Amino acid sequence: MSVADLVAICALEEIPNRRAVPFVLARRGENGGVAPYPIFVLRWGRNVRAYENRCPHQETHLDWERGEFLDGSGTRIQCGKHGALFDLGTGQCVEGPCQGESLTPIETVIDADGDICLVDADLVEEDDFDSGQGLE
């Protein structure tokens, strides 16, 4: 059995409770080049979920304003483009034009230092994407 490759993204405490925070990471694209990898991480208490920041309807990023992922009640993820609503825990679309489809989940763990880590994410170092470029 191989040991999972963990990449720390941020400390759990850096994400306010019941909020989602976007990150633009980098990974190898299909052509072998480095491509932006936009994700967001949700937190409730010590529960964390991460998804690719990409709506299954039209492949656009979900946040209607940078860092704003949740609907007015804070109980669903909402796509800013056409308003699709997604279950927080599963990423399943429960209302809107992509009903029946899902966000792409990313496996996470909280390590012994309290950092949120992606599991086997196969990332590459690329500082240029840190500022949130490449979200379109």
Ligand code: FES
């Ligand atoms: S692009 Fe997300 S609902 Fe249309």
